[in-house]
Amino acid sequence: MNQSDIKHRDAVLRAYFAGRDWDVVGEYDLKRDLVLRSPQLLPDYPFLIDDEWECEPGRADKGRGDLVFTDGAGRFAVVEVKCLDLNQNSSAVGKKSSTRRNTNTKKRRKVESQARDYAGKLRAKLDDAQSVEAYYFTDDDKKELKRAET
Structure with missing residues (x-):
């Protein structure tokens, strides 16, 4: 992909996220927030080049990554975005706090693993x-972008 294509894709995707300000709930809200704040959260990767990409083209069952950013010079960042709804689902009601913490830790690890896999x-x-590089962005921890450990 040449620089012109990269800049064009970035402009189209950013305009889409900036302009689509209705129905901003759940995972889409997180993605939109990340894209709009990406200059601060992911400054080394200024160009957004893909959204909801198939890991194997034509095989959505093999996984869909959320976002791909690039520096335009051969470096890429894959970002997995997830709403974890920590402690807010009905199954968490009545559970011991240690059980909830374990469940929440498992959810975070799964998202991190998915980011590494897609990268x-x-x-x-x-x-x-x-x-x-692999990153993940969730609705916990004040929406901070985290790098997936390899």
Whole structure:
């Protein structure tokens, strides 16, 4: 993908997220927040180049990544976005706090694992990528972007 394509994709996707300000709930709200704040949250990757990408084209059952950013020079960031709804679901009512903490930890680990998996899949698709980093963005911890540990 050349610089012109990268800039065009970034402009189209950012306009979409900025302009679609209705029905901003759940995961879409998180994605929109991340995209609008990405210059602060992900400054090393200024260009948004994909949203809801299939890990294997034509095979949505093999996974869909959320967002892909790039620096335009061969480095990429895959970001998985999830609403965890920690302690807000009906199954958490009446559980001991230690059980809720364990459940919440498992949810976070699953999102982190998914981010690593999707970054690996993108890395395999891109022969000339210098690096592909994995990040995740959830509705806990004040919506901070976190790097997935490898």
